[in-house]
Amino acid sequence: xxxxxxxxxxxxxxxxxxxxxxxxxxxxxxxxxxxxx
Amino acid sequence: xxxxxxxxxxxxxxxxxxxxxxxxxxxxxxxxxxxxxxxxxxxxxxxxxxxxxxxxxxxxxxxxxxxxxxxxxxxxxxxxxxxxxxxxxxxxxxxxxxxxxxxxxxxxxxxxxxxxxxxxxxxxxxxxxxxxxxxxxxxxxxxxxxxxxxxxxxxxxxxxxxxxxxxxxxxxxxxxxxxxxxxxxxxxxxxxxxxxxxxxxxxxxxxxxx
Numbered sequence: 001x002x003x004x005x006x007x008x009x010x011x012x013x014x015x016x017x018x019x020x021x022x023x024x025x026x027x028x029x030x031x032x033x034x035x036x037x
Numbered sequence: 038x039x040x041x042x043x044x045x046x047x048x049x050x051x052x053x054x055x056x057x058x059x060x061x062x063x064x065x066x067x068x069x070x071x072x073x074x075x076x077x078x079x080x081x082x083x084x085x086x087x088x089x090x091x092x093x094x095x096x097x098x099x100x101x102x103x104x105x106x107x108x109x110x111x112x113x114x115x116x117x118x119x120x121x122x123x124x125x126x127x128x129x130x131x132x133x134x135x136x137x138x139x140x141x142x143x144x145x146x147x148x149x150x151x152x153x154x155x156x157x158x159x160x161x162x163x164x165x166x167x168x169x170x171x172x173x174x175x176x177x178x179x180x181x182x183x184x185x186x187x188x189x190x191x192x193x194x195x196x197x198x199x200x201x202x203x204x205x206x207x208x209x210x211x212x213x214x215x216x217x218x219x220x221x222x223x224x225x226x227x228x229x230x231x232x233x234x235x236x237x238x239x240x241x242x243x244x245x246x247x
Contacts, residue, residue, distance in 0.1 A: 007074045
């Protein structure tokens, strides 16, 4: 793996991580909506 | 509502600009080469983890003083985000280690200290899961307050008082140029905005849940 690919991979991990965390929050919100209905 | 959307769009554009800037304007650094660009993304995750643990400890202390539920919710939300950013810092750090030291994990003092930090805060969530009600809130607050005492030691002191492979780039002393400093500070600012956004979202969910 080249040095620039390393930096790119680190970047991807961070943004995929944040995206997955947002998906988790979204699922929690949807469950809350279901319960409130 | 509109103001909120504009703010989020600005954070998005800011982060995009930081990414483009870091891949186009930054030059290789002595001993680290192109890999040095990783500091623009790796350092802010570690910084946000420390900030989140600090906010968590602050709200834990406030909960112990006032017994207001809102402080416990804020402490939980911030500790969770701190743990999450700590995992991101560990993963990005180990990718850096693979390129520079040819191994994902070397049990270097910096790696060991972040591993211990993950164990300490992992235990916080185990503690919350094992108890309930007022007892859970009080125990978790005491634990989070005590756990934070280890953060400055593990994040800032241990790697500096022992020999470490981890580069200790001194931003103000000529190790890197002004472009690196600007990119890093811009990135820290962008990540702080993302932390604030996620924190507010997490707190609002907890408020509805309780």
